[in-house]
Amino acid sequence: MTTWNKKLEIDLTTGEHRTTELSDEFVRKYLGGAGFTSRALYDEVGPDVDPLSPENILAVAPGILVGPSVPTGSKTTFGFKSPLTGGYGKSIVGAKLGDQLRNAGYDLLVIRGAAAEPSLLVIEDDDVRIESAEDLWGMDTFEAGKAIKERYEGTRTAVIGPAGENRSAISMIECEDRQAGRGGPGAVMGSKNLKGIAVRGTGKPPVARPDELEDLNKKWRLETTGRGDIEITGTGDATVDVQYGTGEAFDAKNTELGVFPTRNWQSGYFERAYERLEDPDNDRVSLDPRYWTEEYVETKRPCPYCTKPCSQFFEAEDTQYGDIAVDGPEYETQYALGGNVEVDDIEAVAKANEICDRLGLDVIDAGNAIAWAMEAHEKGLIDDDTVDIDADFEFGNAQALLETLERIARDEGTLGDLLKDGHAAAARRLGGGDEYAIHVKNMAPAGFEARGIKGMALAFGVAPRGADHLTSCLYALEMGGNFWDFENYDRLRMDGKALALKSMEDLMMVYDQTGVCKFTRGITLEEGVRGLVNAATGFDYSRSELLSVGERAHNLARAFNVREGFGREDDLIPERFTEPVPNGPNEGEFIALDDYERELDRYYVARGWRTDGVPLRGTLMDLDLPDVADEIGVTSEVTA
Missing domain, CATH: 1.10.599.10 (Aldehyde Ferredoxin Oxidoreductase Protein, subunit A, domain 3)
Structure with a gap:
């Protein structure tokens, strides 16, 4: 089998850990990934458990095909009771950490309890330990990830930023340019005083029929890339191109299908994003990646074992928003931090993307929270005293977007405090505005009108x-x-x-x-x-x-x-x-x-x-x- 049949259990309160066995029957019923986390969550977290209490768990499970070089086999599930919805939490990410977790011999990691001080969980094969992260607390995700990798050579990381430390219900976990974003998993880690997880494994998951699997891997490399002989590895260094990433259908979704959410979901058509292209004096670039990838993207940083890399690593220096270096913006970012707040400058959207990734915010819920607040302000529900930022708080103002993201993540000021748990919670706190708080179960939708x-x-x-x-x-x-x-x-x-x-x-x-x-x-x-x-x-x-x-x-x-x-x-x-x-x-x-x-x-x-x-x-x-x-x-x- 391609499974170790091992579950690693960590108690951050006591500092103890143990390894237990998963039966073949269990694996056949639940397979891996979200199957394992869903079962663990149902078994261990009842309705009396507060999402931010030590009794909540963070379950981490790579998919069962992560590890044996399966094309695009990279996804790892984080399972938890959601601080945002109060219900089932699942966030999935193409994480190098998941690949290393399987190499270390584990199919499921379950973290319970809460540490007394900021901590780091380190897993190096069967060497499992909890170490102090006092010096990392307060760092953004890029800084913390870099510091951990320098300290523990060869590890792959999952870390939180200030938003998770502040227990924002819309905070995410950063996994080296990939994010477990939805439902507030960053807040769960923050509530456990867990700054990060670092994993290194030196093994390789077993495979039942290796020759057959390799033949199929070659087949799907050919199907997904046109090149059956391409080498793919856990570092995600495949060279095959997906030219425009997840935003490749931006034009069709906006101008042909009309399903690109705009102005807090008032419309599905962002007309201004195209009108600007007709102005020869406008030197900024549209949200459409056909117009910006050549100028801003020189490299890709794909997920492990990727043969269809949607990654677009955006780099720009000396813009009006400062230097920018971020993996993205992907389609959901173009919608949530672009069309939905009516910001049509790709440099501003990329900077907003970088702020979210650095500080640990889910781009979809953060963008929707700000879009809701802009409409609420426009309609008089939010007064000027609440909007304690320097920029004019209105649709289309990129500076207002950037300032507000900083406030939310750092829980600063009246506006940041209002929006840090998402727009549904903000509407309840204000006692109004739910009719234009676009959500289901408190979670903002993805970008399909x-x-x-x-x-x-x-x-x-x-x-x-x-x-x-x-x-x-x-x-x-x-x-x-x-x-x-x-x-x-x-x-x-x-x-x-x-x-x-x-x-x-x-x-x-x-x-x-x-x-x-x-x-x-x-x-x-x-x-x-x-x-x-x-x-x-x-x-x-x-x-x-x-x-x-x-x-x-x-x-x-x-x-x-x-x-x-x-x-x-x-x-x-x-x-x-x-x-x-x-x-x-x-x-x-x-x-x-x-x-x-x-x-x-x-x-x-x-x-x-x-x-x-x-x-x-x-x-x-x-x-x-x-x-x-x-x-x-x-x-x-x-x-x-």
């Missing part, structure tokens, strides 16, 4: 961790009309999306369990991933069994939220999605609540859940989750 891609409204609504696109990747089907087993889908229709959504959630969970990047989802699909898993593990999953592994983990995530008190009302969409789009390709489009509720019913049926969103006992039993069935499973009747 749902009124022009209506199945994504349902995908945002039901995703366990909040308004998330990667739980399903349904946008891949809707924007193209065809994907995997589904054809001829109309992005402007709500009905008929439930079954496809359920199926794609199960498939994407398998990607999260294996660690294969979803950037290859249209290439490897289920068949390709299954072949790789079977060669690596020797389990010889059938199609239905492998997809059931994904379905099982997804139901665990739902069960966790049900136990926390989440219900159908938490699967509803933001009010703004029900308002007509004012301009652009989707002018006049909106989500009709009756249509949404009808498709939500169909989704619950497809999932085998009751009409209030609680999984049926029979569904959980069929998925071999008898303990979960006993705890939260219900009959088909809805009690009054």
